[in-house]
Each structure stands twice: as C-alpha cells, then as structure tokens.
Amino acid sequence: xxxxxxxxxxxxxxxxxxxxxxxxxxxxxxxxxxxxxxxxxxxxxxxxxxxxxxxxxxxxxxxxxxxxxxxxxxxxxxxxxxxxxxxxxxxxxxxxxxxxxxxxxxxxxxxxxxxxxxxxxxxxxxxxxxxxxxxxxxxxxxxxxxxxxxxxxxxxxxxxxxxxxxxxxxxxxxxxxxxxxxxxxxxxxxxxxxxxxxxxxxxxxxxxxxxxxxxxxxxxxxxxxxxxxxxxxxxxxxxxxxxxxxxxxxxxxxxxxxxxxxxxxxxxxxxxxxxxxxxxxxxxxxxxxxxxxxxxxxxxxxxxxxxxxxxxxxxxxxxxxxxxxxxxxxxxxxxxxxxxxxxxxxxxxxxxxxxxxxxxxxxxxxxxxxxxxxxxxxxxxx
Amino acid sequence: xxxxxxxxxxxxxxxxxxxxxxxxxxxxxxxxxxxxxxxxxxxxxxxxxxxxxxxxxxxxxxxxxxxxxxxxxxxxxxxxxxxxxxxxxxxxxxxxxxxxxxxxxxxxxxxxxxxxxxxxxxxxxxxxxxxxxxxxxxxxxxxxxxxxxxxxxxxxxxxxxxxxxxxxxxxxxxxxxxxxxxxxxxxxxxxxxxxxxxxxxxxxxxxxxxxxxxxxxxxxxxxxxxxxxxxxxxxxxxxxxxxxxxxxxxxxxxxxxxxxx
Numbered sequence: 001x002x003x004x005x006x007x008x009x010x011x012x013x014x015x016x017x018x019x020x021x022x023x024x025x026x027x028x029x030x031x032x033x034x035x036x037x038x039x040x041x042x043x044x045x046x047x048x049x050x051x052x053x054x055x056x057x058x059x060x061x062x063x064x065x066x067x068x069x070x071x072x073x074x075x076x077x078x079x080x081x082x083x084x085x086x087x088x089x090x091x092x093x094x095x096x097x098x099x100x101x102x103x104x105x106x107x108x109x110x111x112x113x114x115x116x117x118x119x120x121x122x123x124x125x126x127x128x129x130x131x132x133x134x135x136x137x138x139x140x141x142x143x144x145x146x147x148x149x150x151x152x153x154x155x156x157x158x159x160x161x162x163x164x165x166x167x168x169x170x171x172x173x174x175x176x177x178x179x180x181x182x183x184x185x186x187x188x189x190x191x192x193x194x195x196x197x198x199x200x201x202x203x204x205x206x207x208x209x210x211x212x213x214x215x216x217x218x219x220x221x222x223x224x225x226x227x228x229x230x231x232x233x234x235x236x237x238x239x240x241x242x243x244x245x246x247x248x249x250x251x252x253x254x255x256x257x258x259x260x261x262x263x264x265x266x267x268x269x270x271x272x273x274x275x276x277x278x279x280x281x282x283x284x285x286x287x288x289x290x291x292x293x294x295x296x297x298x299x300x301x302x303x304x305x306x307x308x309x310x311x312x313x314x315x316x317x318x319x320x321x322x323x324x325x326x327x328x329x330x331x332x333x334x335x336x337x338x339x340x341x342x343x344x345x346x347x348x349x350x351x352x353x354x355x356x357x358x359x360x361x362x363x364x365x366x367x368x369x370x371x372x373x374x375x376x377x378x379x380x381x382x
Numbered sequence: 383x384x385x386x387x388x389x390x391x392x393x394x395x396x397x398x399x400x401x402x403x404x405x406x407x408x409x410x411x412x413x414x415x416x417x418x419x420x421x422x423x424x425x426x427x428x429x430x431x432x433x434x435x436x437x438x439x440x441x442x443x444x445x446x447x448x449x450x451x452x453x454x455x456x457x458x459x460x461x462x463x464x465x466x467x468x469x470x471x472x473x474x475x476x477x478x479x480x481x482x483x484x485x486x487x488x489x490x491x492x493x494x495x496x497x498x499x500x501x502x503x504x505x506x507x508x509x510x511x512x513x514x515x516x517x518x519x520x521x522x523x524x525x526x527x528x529x530x531x532x533x534x535x536x537x538x539x540x541x542x543x544x545x546x547x548x549x550x551x552x553x554x555x556x557x558x559x560x561x562x563x564x565x566x567x568x569x570x571x572x573x574x575x576x577x578x579x580x581x582x583x584x585x586x587x588x589x590x591x592x593x594x595x596x597x598x599x600x601x602x603x604x605x606x607x608x609x610x611x612x613x614x615x616x617x618x619x620x621x622x623x624x625x626x627x628x629x630x631x632x633x634x635x636x637x638x639x640x641x642x643x
Contacts, residue, residue, distance in 0.1 A: 038525075246500040248490040251479075255487050258476035265438070265470060267459040267488035325478045375478075 040319030041331030043370045047317060047363065048334045051341050059348035066213055066223045068348070070230070076340025077233035078288055080333055082307055083314035084233075084240045085284035087332035089277045090315050091244070093257030093324030094150040096139060096278065099285045099311060101161035103304025106132050106282075107289035108168050111299040114185040116172050121189040128286050135161070136282025140275040158308065166301050183297035196294035198225030229291050233336070236284075240329035253277065257324030313360060314339055317367040319374075326375060338363065387450030388413045389551045389582040390435065390466070395444035397430055404430040406606040407444070412551055412582040417573060419593035420586045421626045422603035428586050431603070432553050435584070436468040437461030449550075459488075465550030469540040469557060477529030481521060484528050485510045485543050513542045517572050534565030541572060551582040558592050570596050590623045602626055 036042060055063055062068050082099055089096055109131050113124035139157060143150045169177050186192045193199075201224055207213045208221035215221050244250040255263035256270045263270050285304070293299045316322065317338060318331025342360065346353050390412040397405040405427045412418050422428050433439045435446075437455030446453055448464050455461045458468075475484050486506050492499040510524040517538050528536060537557050544552055554573070558566045573583055573596050587593050593600060600617065602609040602625050609625060617625075 038527075242500070246503075248492055248499065248501060251483055251487060251490050251501065254479050254483065255476055258478050262470075262476055263487065265436070265458050265468065267457075267462050269459075321478075325476065 039328070040326060040371070040374075041328040041334060042319070043367055043374065044318045044328075044331040044334035044338070047367065048338050048341075051338050051345075055341060055345045055348065058351070059345055063345055063348040070223055070227060072340040072344035073230050073233075073337070074227050074340070075343055076337045077227070077229040078292060079307065079310055079314060079339050080233045080336030081229070081236055081284050081288050082281075082311035083318070083332040083336045084236050084329050085277075085281040086308075086311040087315035087318055087320045087327050087329055088240060088244065088253060089281045090312070090320040090322070091257045091324060091327040092253045092274055092277045093260060094140075094143060094274055094277065095154060095312070096136075096281045097151065097154040097308045097312075098135075098139060098157035098161055099281060100304040100307035100309075101158050101165065102132065102135060102282055102285040103289045103292070103307060104165040104299075104301060105135070105161040105168075106286040107293045107299040107303045108165050108172070108179065110286075110290055110293055111179045111182055112168070112172050115179060115181045118185065121186050121191045125191070125195070125290060128290060129283055132282040132286035133279045136279035137275060139282070140278030143278075144271050144274060162301075165303075169299075169301055178298055178300040180298040182293055182299070186294065192294060194228065195290050196228060199228050199231055201225035232287065232291070233333070237330060237333035241333075244329050249273070249276075254325055257326075259325070310339060310360075313364045316371070317363055319367075319371055321371065321375065322368075335367075387447075389449060390584075391445070391447040391450075392431075392435070393445040395431070395434065395446065396442045397427075397434055397439060398442045404606055405434070405441075405444075408603065408606070408608050410584075410601050410608070410611070412584055414550075414582055415577055415580045416598045417577050417583040417585055417596050419597035419600045420584055420603065421588075421590065421593060421600055421622070422609075423588075423626065425605070426603040427606040428603055429555070430606075432468060432555055432584065432586060435461070435466060435553060437466070462488075462547075462549075465548065466553065467544035467547065467549035467551070468553040468555065469537070469544055470555050475528045475536050475540060478527055480525045481514075481528055481531070481539060482506045482510045482524040485513070485524075485539060485546075489547060509546070513546050514539065517542055517575075518568065532565070534561045534568065537561065537565075537569060538572065541569070541576075545576060545579075545581070549581065551584065552576060553584045553586070555586050556588065557585070558587060558589065566592065590619060590626060594619045594622065 063072075082103075086096065086099065106128050110124055110128040113119045113127050114121065119127070135157075139150070139154055142148070143153045146153070166177065169179055173179050204213065204221045204223060204225050208215045208219065213221055213223065244253060252263070252268045252270075252273045255266070255268045256273045260270045288307075289299075289303065292303065314335035315327065315332045317335035318328055318333070320327025320331065339360070342363075343356060346356055346359075388411045390410070392408065392410050395405050395408045396403075408427065408431055410418065410420070410431070420428055420431070430439065434441050437458045437460050440455070448466070453460075453464060455464070461468075476487070479487070482503065486501075491502045491505055491509075493502040494500050507524040511521055514521045519535055519538055528539070531539065541552070541554070541557070557569050557573075561569060570592060573585060577583055577596070577598075585593065585597065594614075597614060599611060599613045600622055601611045602622075612622070
C-alpha cells in the first residue's frame with residue numbers, strides 16, 4: 001500500500017511561489033480528495049474494505065486468524081498473479097482470453113517434461129516458460145500483424161490450447177486426462193521450494209516461540225509458513241506497480257493502450273510493448289501452472305478453467321478500463337484478494353456457497369459503473 | 383542563403399497507395415528561420431506529404447534531403463531523431479494520461495541504472511510547468527489529465543513538446559483549425575517566436591489569413607502536385623486565396639456573397 005501513498009505524494013509540491021501566484025479562477029483547486037479519486041485503484045480498495053467488514057460481521061471469527069487469512073490468500077494469489085499480468089495487458093489496450101487454457105497447456109508441458117521425459121526440475125521450468133513465451137508472442141504477433149481484435153484471436157486460442165491439452169494429455173498418459181507422478185519426479189530438488197510449499201518457516205517458528213502467533217499445545221505454530229504463491233503474488237504486484245507508474249516502459253504501456261497511433265507518432269514502439277505484455281501474461285500463466293502442478297503433484301485437462309474471466313474481472317475491479325490506457329496493477333492486487341475472500345469466506349458464513357458467482361457478477365457490474373463515473377470526473381471528460 | 387543547405391528539401395516526391403496516386407511530384411523547401419505555409423484544399427495531398435516527411439509513410443519515389451543529406455525514414459522515431467517533429471491535427475495527445483506523461487511520451491527522462499531506471503517525475507513536472515509558462519499557460523498541476531485541457535492548450539502542449547525536444551523543423555497540421563480567436567493569435571504568435579529561434583516551420587492550414595499572417599513562403603498543392611511556390615512579396619492575399627481554391631469558382635462565389643470569403 002505504500003506505493004499508493006507514494007503516487008499520491010507524487011503530485012507537485014506546493015512551493016511558496018505557487019501560493020503567491022494569482023490563480024486561474026477557472027481551474028478548480030485539486031484537493032487531496034480529487035487526487036485520491038484520480039487513482040484507479042481507489043474502487044478496489046474501497047471494495048476490499050467493504051468485503052472485509054462484511055465478513056467480519058457475518059463470518060465466523062476464525063476467518064481472520066492467521067490460518068484463515070492464509071486460507072483465502074492462496075486462491076487469491078493464484079488468481080492475482082494472472083490478474084496483475086492481465087491488468088498490464090488491458091492497460092496496454094489488449095486482452096488475453098487464452099490465459100486459462102494456457103495454464104492447462106503449460107501445466108501439461110511442465111508435467112510431461114518432468115514425468116515422461118524425466119528432465120530435471122530446472123530444465124522443465126525453463127522449457128515451460130520458454131513455451132509460454134512462444135505462445136504469448138504468437139498471440140501478440142497475430143493480433144498486431146492482422147489488426148484483428150485481441151478478443152477474437154485469444155478466444156480462438158482459448159479453445160486451441162484447451163484442446164491441445166486434452167490431446168496431449170491422452171498421448172502422454174495413454175488415454176487418461178490426468179498426468180500424475182510429479183511429486184516423485186521432483187524428489188529431493190531444492191529448486192522446488194521456490195515454487196511450492198511454505199516459505200519463511202524459520203520466522204514463523206521464531207514468532208511461535210515468542211508467543212506472537214497461535215500455536216498448538218506442543219508449541220509448534222498453527223501456521224508453519226507463508227505459502228510461496230502469496231510471496232510471488234506480493235512481489236509481482238510490487239514490481240508491476242513500480243513498472244507501471246514509475247518507469248519509461250510503464251509510460252509506454254499507458255500510451256500504447258490510450259491511443260496506439262498517437263503513441264507511435266511520438267516514437268513509442270507500440271508493437272514491441274504489446275508483444276512483451278502478451279509474453280508477460282503467458283509467463284504469468286506458466287508460473288501459476290508450475291505452482292499449482294507442483295502443489296497437486298499432477299496436472300489435468302481442467303486446470304485453469306475459466307481463469308481468464310476471473311483474471312479480467314479482478315483487473316476491472318482493480319480499476320482497469322476495458323478500452324485500455326487506464327488502470328492499475330495494485331488495483332488488480334486488491335481485486336484478486338476480494339475474489340479469494342468471497343470464494344473462501346462464504347464457507348465461514350451460513351450463506352450457500354453457490355452465491356459466489358452471483359456475488360462476482362454483481363461486483364463486476366458495480367466496479368465497471370464506479371470506474372466509469374470516477375474516470376469521467378477525474379479526467380474532466382465531457 | 384544559398385551556401386546553407388535547407389533543413390528540408392523535397393523534389394518530385396511521389397507516393398502511391400495501391401492504385402491511388404496521392405502525391406504526384408511534390409517539391410518543397412524549408413530553410414532555417416522560415417515559415418513555409420502549405421496550402422491546398424481537401425484531398426490535395428497535404429496530409430500524405432506531411433506523413434511522408436514525418437516518417438509515417440515511405441515515399442514511392444523522389445528526392446528527400448534533410449540538411450543536404452538524403453534520408454530514408456523507416457519510422458516516425460527516425461524522423462524525430464533527425465529533428466523533424468510533427469504536431470498532428472489530432473494532436474498525438476492521450477487524454478487519459480497526465481500532461482507530464484504526454485509531454486515526455488516516448489522520451490521520458492530517467493534516473494537510476496540498468497533495470498532500476500525510473501522516470502524522474504520531479505524534473506519532468508518542473509520542465510512541463512516551465513515550458514508551458516513560457517508560452518503563457520499556467521498549469522497548476524502537471525499531473526492532471528490532458529483531457530481536462532482546452533483544444534488550444536492541448537495544441538500548445540504539443541508544440542511546446544516538439545520545441546523542447548530540439549526540433550529543427552516543426553510540421554504543424556492545421557494547428558488553428560479548431561481554435562477560437564484569442565487562442566489562434568496565441569498559436570500564431572508562438573509560431574513567430576519559434577521562427578525567430580531559427581527553426582523551420584511547415585504550417586498547414588485552410589485559412590489563408592492565418593497563413594499570410596506568419597508565412598514567409600507559400601506552397602500550394604493541388605491534386606497531389608505542387609501548383610507553385612511564392613514568397614510573401616510575390617503574391618497578394620487574394621491571389622493566394624484563389625490559387626488555393628483552384629481559381630475562378632471561388633472568386634465567383636465571393637462576388638455573389640459580397641466579397642466576404
């Protein structure tokens with residue numbers, strides 16, 4: 001959240017000379033509120049606070065214990081890694097509907113490399129990311145070369161990758177739609193710890209010893225560490241936010257999505273920016289595939305099913321415009337946490353789990369309406 | 383004058399779009415400290431010509447020299463690097479982005495090393511404010527979106543940006559067409575200021591009076607070819623008007639309406 005404050009601080013300092021200058025009476029003074037309202041992630045933050053309050057009231061108290069928080073942050077992180085990449089791509093003016101299928105397909109490539117070809121984990125990971133990069137570049141090149149909407153091109157790949165996964169799984173297993181044996185294949189690999197299990201175990205043991213977190217009767221902590229995907233999620237959100245709001249490449253992302261033609265005329269390499277974003281999105285899908293396949297010890301044909309929609313919804317809740325040129329990575333971060341909280345949180349209430357989808361649809365609609373309203377106010381659109 | 387090579391010299395430029403001949407032998411020369419007005423009715427080839435000069439399109443044939451050296455631009459970026467900056471009619475501004483982000487779009491000032499390079503926003507905001515103040519526009523908050531500015535202000539941001547980044551030749555595509563009287567005179571005054579700095583300006587307009595107010599020479603395009611180039615002392619404003627509109631019909635209409643066009 002510090003990056004949020006940082007952005008607000010970024011507004012120009014009011015120097016003494018400013019105060020003495022006669023002001024133009026036609027410009028309304030930009031108050032702190034207006035500057036806050038200008039941040040695209042405001043809606044997502046407000047939504048997150050509302051949802052948290054909601055579950056604090058109706059949910060069981062165990063939801064907001066350390067164990068409960070980890071519980072909803074795990075699915076939030078797996079979605080959030082995708083949502084952050086999706087939000088950058090959306091700000092850059094493009095969509096990728098194939099990310100869900102890409103999780104399945106890269107998951108297949110990863111598991112096949114490990115189980116069928118018995119390659120070392122490091123090699124399998126490199127192959128998986130390389131394959132994802134090729135798929136992302138393919139998506140991007142087709143979109144950019146043909147000028148077709150990315151919606152259509154990536155919709156096609158949604159089916160192509162899902163179908164290839166099924167075909168590939170059957171070929172790799174001899175007829176099954178599930179490929180097992182990943183856990184055996186990575187036995188003893190220290191690299192696996194970066195992509196699976198818990199991290200910071202030493203810290204949690206220390207906290208338990210000092211009675212700072214809940215422990216079992218034998219003194220061991222109830223939560224032994226932070227699941228690695230949560231750390232990936234937080235790190236990615238930080239890097240993406242910094243990239244977007246502080247770097248040249250970030251400015252190019254806004255420019256490419258805001259008006260590709262104007263950006264080109266100003267010397268922004270729009271096609272390169274968009275291709276990199278497609279590749280980045282595909283690699284985010286590969287990362288989720290690696291994490292979830294290692295976690296489950298197997299991969300199957302339904303992996304990542306409908307994740308593309310959830311990622312886009314989280315990005316929209318996070319303040320990204322469907323038309324590009326405006327949005328936030330930290331907003332997608334909040335959006336994904338809202339998702340995880342609702343998905344897991346309903347189990348802590350008396351509400352039927354099936355309301356989850358209704359809730360999501362409602363959130364999406366409210367977010368879009370809210371974003372439109374804020375954008376019009378802030379940019380002075382007439 | 384003759385011993386200095388012109389900033390831009392184009393001879394017999396030809397551009398085809400498939401079967402359409404958009405430019406059929408256009409010649410234009412721009413010297414330092416000179417405003418060349420490019421006049422012509424719709425479809426005369428003005429837009430194609432400036433897009434070719436700006437590196438958006440490649441000419442099909444013809445000679446294109448910048449400061450005496452033949453050039454062959456592959457992208458707008460290369461034209462920019464050669465000192466040819468274009469301010470388009472649609473401004474090349476992105477309404478949702480801040481003034482600072484627009485001002486430095488494509489040429490962001492960075493700090494830091496390697497992968498940790500970031501945009502120096504303090505510097506960027508300061509420069510944006512200062513450059514806009516120079517032409518008499520007080521931007522209180524350079525982080526406000528360009529969408530909040532008026533058309534004239536946006537035009538001035540675009541011109542100020544080009545000048546700041548060291549353009550040698552400024553191509554202005556109908557900069558005054560959407561402006562009110564006060565803002566038009568502000569832009570014309572600014573064009574005069576730019577000329578005094580020694581820049582070359584190509585000023586495209588429909589409005590002969592705006593052209594005559596700041597122009598040193600006038601090149602008239604008609605149906606993809608150069609109809610003629612005249613210096614200010616060679617031609618009167620009325621003659622210019624007639625040439626631009628293709629002659630008699632307009633004169634006739636002007637007479638009918640009591641000579642007000």
